[in-house]
Amino acid sequence: MLMRIGGTDAEPDDDSWIPVINPATGDEIDHVPAGRKNDVERAVAAADAAFPIWKKKTQRERGTILFRAAGIVREQHKDLAQLLTTEQGKPLRESIDEIRGYANILEFYAGISAVQNGELVRLGATGDALVTREPLGICGAIIPWNMPVIIMGWKVGPALLAGNTLVLKPASSTPLTTLRLTQILDEAGMPPGTLNTITGAGEIVGEAMAEHREIKKLSFTGNCATGQRIRQRAAGSLKELTLELGGSDPMIIMPDADIDSAVDGAIRGRFYNAGQTCTAVKRLFVHESIATEFSRKLKQKTGALKLGNGLDTGTDMGPLNSAIQRERIEKLVESVHGKGEGTILTGGSRPEGAEYSRGFFYRPTVVTDVVKSSALLTSEVFGPVLPVMPVPDLETAITEANRSSYGLGASIWTTDLHTAKRAFDDIHAGIIWVNRHLTVPPEIPFGGMNESGLGRENGLHALESYSRTKTLMLGW
Numbered sequence: 001m002l003m004r005i006g007g008t009d010a011e012p013d014d015d016s017w018i019p020v021i022n023p024a025t026g027d028e029i030d031h032v033p034a035g036r037k038n039d040v041e042r043a044v045a046a047a048d049a050a051f052p053i054w055k056k057k058t059q060r061e062r063g064t065i066l067f068r069a070a071g072i073v074r075e076q077h078k079d080l081a082q083l084l085t086t087e088q089g090k091p092l093r094e095s096i097d098e099i100r101g102y103a104n105i106l107e108f109y110a111g112i113s114a115v116q117n118g119e120l121v122r123l124g125a126t127g128d129a130l131v132t133r134e135p136l137g138i139c140g141a142i143i144p145w146n147m148p149v150i151i152m153g154w155k156v157g158p159a160l161l162a163g164n165t166l167v168l169k170p171a172s173s174t175p176l177t178t179l180r181l182t183q184i185l186d187e188a189g190m191p192p193g194t195l196n197t198i199t200g201a202g203e204i205v206g207e208a209m210a211e212h213r214e215i216k217k218l219s220f221t222g223n224c225a226t227g228q229r230i231r232q233r234a235a236g237s238l239k240e241l242t243l244e245l246g247g248s249d250p251m252i253i254m255p256d257a258d259i260d261s262a263v264d265g266a267i268r269g270r271f272y273n274a275g276q277t278c279t280a281v282k283r284l285f286v287h288e289s290i291a292t293e294f295s296r297k298l299k300q301k302t303g304a305l306k307l308g309n310g311l312d313t314g315t316d317m318g319p320l321n322s323a324i325q326r327e328r329i330e331k332l333v334e335s336v337h338g339k340g341e342g343t344i345l346t347g348g349s350r351p352e353g354a355e356y357s358r359g360f361f362y363r364p365t366v367v368t369d370v371v372k373s374s375a376l377l378t379s380e381v382f383g384p385v386l387p388v389m390p391v392p393d394l395e396t397a398i399t400e401a402n403r404s405s406y407g408l409g410a411s412i413w414t415t416d417l418h419t420a421k422r423a424f425d426d427i428h429a430g431i432i433w434v435n436r437h438l439t440v441p442p443e444i445p446f447g448g449m450n451e452s453g454l455g456r457e458n459g460l461h462a463l464e465s466y467s468r469t470k471t472l473m474l475g476w
Contacts, residue, residue, distance in 0.1 A: 001030055001175070002033060002179075003032070003197060003198050004179060004195070004196060005039070005043050005193075006196065007192025010042070011033060012036070012039070017032065017033060018031060018032050018034050018175075018200070018201075019031050020032060020087055020173065021173065022087065022089075023089035023359055024089055024308075024309040024311070024359040024360075025359055026358040026360075027358075030087075030176055032172075032175045032176070033200065034200050035169075035198045035205045036200065036204060039198050040167065040198060040205055040209055043167040044167055044212060046193035047138045048165070050165045050190075050191045050192060050193030051164075053194075054163060055135055057163070059114075059116060062113060063109065063114070065188050066106045066107075066113070066157065067107060067110035068188040069184050070103040070104075070106035071103075072187060072188060073099060073184060074103050077100060078096070080099045080149075080177060080180065081095035081099050082095070082311065084098065084148070085310040086176075086310075086311070087176050088146075088148065088177075088310075089319045089321055090273050090318050091317065094310075095310070098149045098150050099149060101153070101442075102152065102181070104442055105153035105157045105458075108157070108442040108443060109160075109463070110161075112463070113161060117133040117464075117467070118130065118131060125476070127474050127476050130471070132469070132471075133464070135163030136216040136217050136468060137164060137214070137216045138164065138216060139159050139215065139217045139466060140166070140167050140168070140209040140215040141156065141169070141220075142202070142206050142218070142222065143155070143168065143171060144171055144221045145171035145172075147277065147278075148171060148177060149177055151221050152168070152170075153442075154446070154462065155219045155457070156185070158462040158465070159466045160185075161466075163467070164466055165193065165194050165196075166195045167196050167209060168195060168197045168198070170199060172202075173321055174321070179197055182195055182196075182197040206220075206226075206230065210230045210233035211234070215237070217239055218239055218241055219242040219455075219457070220241070220243050220244070221244040222246075223380070224246060224451050227243045230243070231243065242455035243455065244446075244447060244448070244455075244457060245452055246452060247278055247282070247380065247406040247409060247429075248282045248283060248406045249279055249280060249282050249406075249408055249409045249410055250283045250284070250285060250397075250401035250427070251284045251285070251437060252285045252394070252397045252410070252411070252412045252423060253266075253285070253413045254394065254413060255289045256414055256416055258415075259294055259297065260297070261413070262294065263297045263301055265411070265436065265437050266281055267301055268438065269411070269437035270284075270364075270385075270386040271302070271316075271364045271386075274317050274383065274384050275384035277438065278408060279408055279431075279438055280438070281411070282386075282387075283376075283387055284387065285397040285400055285401065287390070287391060287397075288390040288391060298366060298388070299366060302346050302366055303346045307356070307361055308355065319359040319361045319362075320361070320362055325383060329384070329385060330350075330362065332381065332385070333348050333367070335375070336374055336376055341374040342367040342387065344365065344366075345368050345388070347365030347366060347384070347385075348363065349362075350362055362383065362384060364384045366386050366388060367388070368389075372400075372403070374387070377389075398426045402426075402427060402428050406448065406451050407429045407448045407452050408429060408431070408447075408449075409429050409432070409437075410427045410431075410432050411436065411437040412424075412427075412432065413434075428449050428450065429452075430445075430446070430456075431446065440458065444458055445462070
């Protein structure tokens with residue numbers, strides 16, 4: 001599949017390509033151009049040419065195109081979901097949810113397109129002021145491989161509605177669905193060059209985007225180290241940044257919680273997308289009075305999860321996205337086990353069988369008796385490994401939850417309103433769930449604190465971040 005520049009397919013100048021691998025089989029399913037700095041220049045030029053046209057459209061007209069694109073996505077959701085599963089690995093039902101979620105995001109921004117931003121400030125007999133908002137210009141978006149479709153929606157929805165044009169870079173391992181969704185937006189009626197998608201390595205394409213002076217805002221989702229490099233690269237142009245840099249989300253279960261619901265929430269929260277989610281449950285703190293029962297039920301249900309190809313009926317969890325990701329998880333679990341930093345309750349190895357031999361599979365894993373200094377608790381673990389720690393009370397649970405450099409999300413499982421309110425007030429995180437985890441509808445702002453990043457995606461907050469105020473002073 002080719003890049004998209006100026007509304008058409010674009011080949012690489014030097015005939016360099018990147019293979020796209022099916023993580024369930026290890027087979028190459030396609031290849032995409034290995035974009036270079038000159039491809040970023042071509043994309044910026046196309047976005048620059050489209051900007052005056054797109055900006056002059058009314059917000060309602062832009063919203064109509066987003067709504068039309070959402071309709072095409074819904075019509076083609078089965079094919080798009082199959083493509084996403086084939087390149088990313090997640091079960092087909094999760095891909096269907098993600099495709100539908102992307103359509104929901106476009107429809108949300110289309111739905112608020114009739115709301116015009118602006119205010120009149122009365123200054124007395126001598127004059128008034130009109131405060132309006134205008135688009136920033138050309139914006140950049142760098143998409144990760146774990147949730148490429150949803151996160152594409154978080155970025156393109158508000159950016160396009162606000163009147164900006166875009167240069168977008170998908171992850172090298174999951175570019176195909178992003179490229180197809182770019183085509184769909186073109187088919188929906190966007191002027192050529194409004195959205196341009198460049199494939200290639202992050203250290204080449206991503207850094208060129210961060211440094212480019214004509215890109216006025218860059219939104220990046222990925223790991224903290226890369227986000228810090230992007231911030232440094234972007235400093236020279238003083239561009240605006242939104243950085244979503246991951247998390248180590250805690251889940252706290254109190255003794256009054258519904259244990260069965262909490263077990264189901266922990267399994268979904270940790271093993272959804274094979275644990276490769278920024279807001280996944282990465283540390284679980286359960287009250288010691290129910291820890292034994294909870295761990296027994298968690299082990300039983302985790303062990304019953306069906307591991308397999310995401311396209312197969314009945315698959316509960318697919319492979320990790322790459323061999324590198326699996327190797328990282330394997331080394332981490334082996335280190336924890338070898339150092340005596342935890343006890344493997346279930347999982348902890350690759351599955352056996354011919355159907356798993358070529359893919360990047362790893363069994364869903366639960367670890368107990370984890371020491372506080374373990375990397376399972378001090379780093380972001382991007383895979384299907386769940387550490388479980390007993391705690392004597394809520395105060396201890398909150399203290400341990402805050403023992404992290406991240407602050408993206410957290411959940412508290414309780415039937416007591418005061419307990420929930422205490423957790424909301426005292427846990428350092430951008431979003432707190434009560435008796436649920438992971439859910440992020442398009443209406444709410446999403447983002448974290450501390451090393452989880454800067455700025456917010458989603459909702460009206462994101463829309464405002466893709467525009468700037470401009471004031472007209474009127475004298476009478």
